[in-house]
Amino acid sequence: MTPEQLQFSQAIRPLLTRLDRFVAARVDGQHVADICSDVIAVAWQKRSRFALDGLGEDESMLAFLLTTARFQIKNLERKKQVAYRLQPVLQKAGAVPSPEDDALADIAVTAAFAALTAADQEILAMTAWDGLTPPQIAKVLGVTTNNASVKLNRARGRLREALSLQDVIVASSKNSTAKDIN
C-alpha cells in the first residue's frame, strides 16, 4: 500500500466491520472478502468525494459502502441467475438442522421471515441485523426517508402477521410431538 492508501484504510477502518457483516449476512462466506475488497476499491477511487477526517463515522461513506456492496451482491446473484435472498433462507433451505439448532432457533421467526418477499426481507434485515435507521436505509435503497419508513412499517406488519401464524403452527407442532412421545 502507498502511504496515501494506508492513510485511507486507517480512516475507513471503523466502517469495515459493518460492511463485512452486511455482506456476510447476504452471500456465501467465500465471497465476502472479495466483495468487501471490491467495495473498498470503489471507495478508494471515489475518495475525493469524501473528507478524510472523520471518515470512519461518516454517514455518507457508510451509505456509500453499503449501497455499493448491495450492487455487488446483486451482481453476484444475477450472475448466478438467482434472486437476491438473505442467508437465513439458505440456512433453512440448504442445511438439515441439527437437534441443537432446532432447540436454539426461533423456528417461527425464521419461517415467517422466509415467507416474506425479498424486498420485505431486505429492509427488515437492514433494520434488525445491520442496525440501520430509516434515514440510513433510505440512502442505501435510494429512496426517501419517508418511503423507507413506510416500507419498513409495512414489512414489520407483514412479519408480525406471518409470525402470528407461525407461532401457532410451531406451538401446534410441539403439542403434537409431545402427544406422540407420550
Place this chain on the structure above:
Amino acid sequence: MNSFDSNDELSRLAATNPVANRIEPTDAVFEKAFGDAPAKGVSGFSLAWSRTWANQGNRWVASGLALTASVAVALSVFHAPAGSGGYLITTAGSSTSTASQSKMAAGAMSATSALASGLVSDAGLMMPAFKVNYTAGPNLSDKAGTEAHIYQVVPDGDPKDIATALAGAFDIAGGVSKAKNGSDNYELYVPTADLDQQNQGDDIFSTRRSFYVNSSTWGTNFGYWNNATMRWIGCQQQNPAPKGCDAITKEQLPSLTEAKSQAGGILKALGLRYGTTLANTPDGGYLLDASYQDNTYATYIYTSIDGVATGATAPEQPQTWTEKSIIVTASLVIAGQAAPVQIQFSWMPGSSDISGVYGELAKAVDAGTFGTVSPKDAVGRLNQYGYSGQVALDWNALKWSENSYGGMSEEMRKKALACTNSDTAADCAWPMKDGMPQLEATVTGADATTVMIWDSNNGRWLVPGYNFYDQTGYLGSAFSVVDGVIKIEAPTEAPMMTK
C-alpha cells in the same frame, strides 16, 4: 445498533442475525482492494478511445432538463487508466481475485447457489446444478454486424429543477424544497408540503400523494406514489377490515391502452417523447409497453370470541387470492432498439389512478462506434459472464427456454437433481462434468438488442448485443462488441461449487 421492544418481531428477527458472532475482519481486505485497484482513480476515458466522440443529439430536453431513466443492474467493469492498451472499458478484478475466478458460465448454477436464492419449489424440490453448452444452429447468421454505437449512461439534470418538473407533471402544488437529510454528497428534494413528513409512515387510509428526487454519488432517482390508490387493496388484507374500509370502493383498472395513454401524459408533461411501437417511437423517445400482472394477496382472518377480536389469526390463515394490477414500462429507444433504461408506472388493484412511478434520471452520451461480431460468433459468449448484461425484455411475459432455470420443467429438475445427488453416473440423463450435468442447447435465433453493463464506479454503458433463443424459448443475452474494445477478464466456465 437499534434496540427494539422486547419480544417484538424485530427483536426476534435480530436474534436470528446469522453474523452476530462473526469475527472481526482483518486488514487483508485493504491489501486486496488496493492490489486490485488502479494506482489512481480515473473517471471518464481518453478521447483516444472514442473514434467518433460526439454527442449524437441523444438528449431529451424537457423544460431545460434532460431526462431518461434506468434500472440498476451490475457488471463489474471500470474505466481503464489512460494508455492501458487502448481499451474503452476494462473489467474489474485481478488475477488474484477469487471473485473473478468464480465467475460462472451463463448456463451454470450450483445447487448451493440455487438454495441461496430460495428457489425451492412448493414441494421442497431444490433447484439442481447444471451447465448448458450452447451450439449455434445452422440458420444462425455468421455475418458480422455493422459498426454500432456505445453509450455511457450518466446522471443528468439539476435535482431541484427535476423536482419542479415532476410537481408540474403530477399537479402537486406548494413548491419543492431540499429535505433536511440531504448533504453535500446526497441531495433530496420533496414537495415543500411534505417536508415535515419525511420521517413519518402513512396508515392505510392516507391519501397523500408525493414524490422525491434524490441525487447522489450513484445517480439521480425519482419516484412518485399515491397512497389513495393503495387503500382498497390494504382493506382487503384484513378480516374484519379496519374501520373506515366500508367507504373505500373498488375502482376498475384502466385498459392497457388507457394506462399507456396516462403514462404517456406524464412523459409528455416532462417533455419526453414516446411511442407505442418501435416504428413510431423516435430515437431518444420512450417505447411504452403495458401488461396486466396477476398478484397473489393474503387475507388474514382474525379470530374473535363472542364478537371481541382476539388479535390472533386462526391457524389455517391466511387465505390467498389473486388480483390484477398493471405495469407500464417506458424503455428508452436508442438506435432503433429499446434499451434497459426505463421508467415504470404501476396501477394497484382496485384503483384507476397511477399508483407509482419510479426511475433514475440520466442522459446517454455517445462514446463512438465500434465493430460487432455475428450472432454465430457471439453464441460462445453466452457461457462467459464477462459478456453479459441487462436487456429490455418483458420479463413477465417472456417464455424461457427449457434449458434455463426460468423455463425448466419440474420433471427436468428432478432428473438434474438425480445427477448431483447420486454417485452413480447411470442415474444421470446427461454427461457429467465438474459435478454437474451438461445440457446441450442449439441456438436457433438471435435478435439484435442493447445490453446495459455496469462498472464498479457504478457507471453504466449501453452496448450492442443479441438476445438468443432455442426452439423452446429465451436462453440469454450477450453483447456483440468486437474484442479489443471492452477488456474482459479471462472467463471461467467452471461452476461455483461452494461445498
